[in-house]
Amino acid sequence: MSQDKPDIKEILVTVKQLLESIANKSKGSERYDALCGAFLLSVVDRELDFGERQDESQSGELQQLLWGEGSLSDLYRQFCQQVRAGELDEQWPAAFDFAFKQVVDKVSVTNPKYLAEMHRTD
Amino acid sequence: MAELTEQQALLDSIVAKLELALQRRYGQAARVENVSIATLGASNRTLLFDLVEPAGRRRLVLRQETLKSEVSPFISPHDQFEILKVVYRHGVLVPEPIFELEPQDDLDVGYVMACVEGETLPKTLLNAPEFEVARQRFAAQTGEIFAKLHAIDPSEVAFLEKVVDSVDPLAAQISRYDAYCEYHPGLDVGIRWLENNRPKDKPRVFVHGDYRNGNVILSPDGIEAVLDWECAHIGSAMEDFGWVCLRAWRFGNIDQPVGGFGPRDEFYQAYTSNGGQAIDEEEIRWWEIFGSLRWAVLNMMQADGHISGVRRSLPFACCGRNTSMIEYDMLMTIKGHFT
Numbered sequence: 001m002s003q004d005k006p007d008i009k010e011i012l013v014t015v016k017q018l019l020e021s022i023a024n025k026s027k028g029s030e031r032y033d034a035l036c037g038a039f040l041l042s043v044v045d046r047e048l049d050f051g052e053r054q055d056e057s058q059s060g061e062l063q064q065l066l067w068g069e070g071s072l073s074d075l076y077r078q079f080c081q082q083v084r085a086g087e088l089d090e091q092w093p094a095a096f097d098f099a100f101k102q103v104v105d106k107v108s109v110t111n112p113k114y115l116a117e118m119h120r121t122d
Numbered sequence: 123m124a125e126l127t128e129q130q131a132l133l134d135s136i137v138a139k140l141e142l143a144l145q146r147r148y149g150q151a152a153r154v155e156n157v158s159i160a161t162l163g164a165s166n167r168t169l170l171f172d173l174v175e176p177a178g179r180r181r182l183v184l185r186q187e188t189l190k191s192e193v194s195p196f197i198s199p200h201d202q203f204e205i206l207k208v209v210y211r212h213g214v215l216v217p218e219p220i221f222e223l224e225p226q227d228d229l230d231v232g233y234v235m236a237c238v239e240g241e242t243l244p245k246t247l248l249n250a251p252e253f254e255v256a257r258q259r260f261a262a263q264t265g266e267i268f269a270k271l272h273a274i275d276p277s278e279v280a281f282l283e284k285v286v287d288s289v290d291p292l293a294a295q296i297s298r299y300d301a302y303c304e305y306h307p308g309l310d311v312g313i314r315w316l317e318n319n320r321p322k323d324k325p326r327v328f329v330h331g332d333y334r335n336g337n338v339i340l341s342p343d344g345i346e347a348v349l350d351w352e353c354a355h356i357g358s359a360m361e362d363f364g365w366v367c368l369r370a371w372r373f374g375n376i377d378q379p380v381g382g383f384g385p386r387d388e389f390y391q392a393y394t395s396n397g398g399q400a401i402d403e404e405e406i407r408w409w410e411i412f413g414s415l416r417w418a419v420l421n422m423m424q425a426d427g428h429i430s431g432v433r434r435s436l437p438f439a440c441c442g443r444n445t446s447m448i449e450y451d452m453l454m455t456i457k458g459h460f461t
Binding site for chain 1: 310436
């Protein structure tokens with residue numbers, strides 16, 4: 001990762017400010033597109049903050065739940081296939097809890113304000 | 123600028139063909155005036171225009187299908203037009219169907235219907251002071267509309283029996299989800315819950331399939347017309363109840379389950395007092411959870427349009443990440459935290 005300035009976070013803030021300023025001066029689809037662009041950069045910003053930690057934690061939980069190994073995407077695939085096939089029915093509370101935690105992680109990145117009070121960390 | 127010119131050229135071409143299509147049906151004197159674009163949307167293109175004849179002027183709507191996808195969840199424009207004719211005949215509040223496009227019109231597939239004046243933007247409907255009366259009436263009016271719709275003999279729309287959502291709506295959603303080859307633990311847990319808690323079979327009725335805040339035209343006095351019949355099929359009446367109460371369609375007014383407008387009791391009472399079948403609240407809850415799966419898959423469809431390059435769009439890119447919030451609604455409803 002480059003040590004030069006501006007760093008990734010600063011670049012994101014800079015472009016996000018530009019998009020917000022375009023949105024403030026625009027109407028209709030141009031305004032909406034600019035707001036969507038700013039929103040997506042916020043998602044990138046939060047994923048940079050939380051993504052790695054969430055991946056590690058989910059990976060550990062899935063390895064334990066599935067008795068399996070592999071990349072996180074492999075583990076997701078195994079989990080989803082086993083849930084659908086009913087192979088995790090006997091561990092339903094644990095399977096549900098993992099899925100729920102994974103969803104809360106995703107919403108924390110996409111739009112943390114959407115979470116109910118009980119799941120907010122801010 | 124190039125994009126604007128391209129859009130104008132497309133619009134000019136459509137209007138020229140539309141005028142010829144109208145002249146074939148209403149005589150050489152027919153003209154098109156006052157064209158405006160309602161949507162150049164993800165799945166359809168909608169233009170408003172005046173049909174001008176020597177006898178007078180009438181505001182109409184041209185609706186053309188633009189979504190070309192092998193996994194389209196929408197019924198054909200031909201079937202939509204047939205449905206409009208049936209429900210219009212039964213007095214359901216819909217725009218009058220005028221004519222269906224034919225190959226010689228060279229306007230793709232679609233139809234022309236009457237224009238109904240009013241507002242469809244959900245946030246305007248939920249917040250603007252002039253819609254206060256309409257807001258108060260929405261839940262009960264929707265109950266009345268559902269009662270009338272669900273009373274239509276499904277044999278009048280027998281062609282809908284072949285729609286996959288009529289055969290097994292859950293299997294239909296799972297098949298669409300699988301087509302995108304994405305793995306969402308939240309959705310799969312939700313699917314397993316839905317499979318293990320399927321409601322008992324109910325009488326099969328004609329359901330709208332996409333009745334929600336955003337697909338209904340309101341005037342300050344109340345509901346004027348029900349739009350967007352492309353998800354119509356045959357199924358449980360409770361499916362329509364679950365969809366209109368989906369959290370996503372409350373647009374932030376989460377304490378008003380019926381589209382963000384009103385309470386469930388007024389809605390249910392209006393339905394049963396107008397001849398609708400008994401309400402099954404547990405089944406409605408099942409359909410709300412099902413509705414989250416369906417809405418998540420529709421968002422994946424929009425994101426796929428962006429990622430595949432077929433319909434590049436920033437809002438569609440956002441749809442892909444929005445699925446997480448829909449999954450959250452789904453699991454929170456299963457846990458009993460959301461109602």
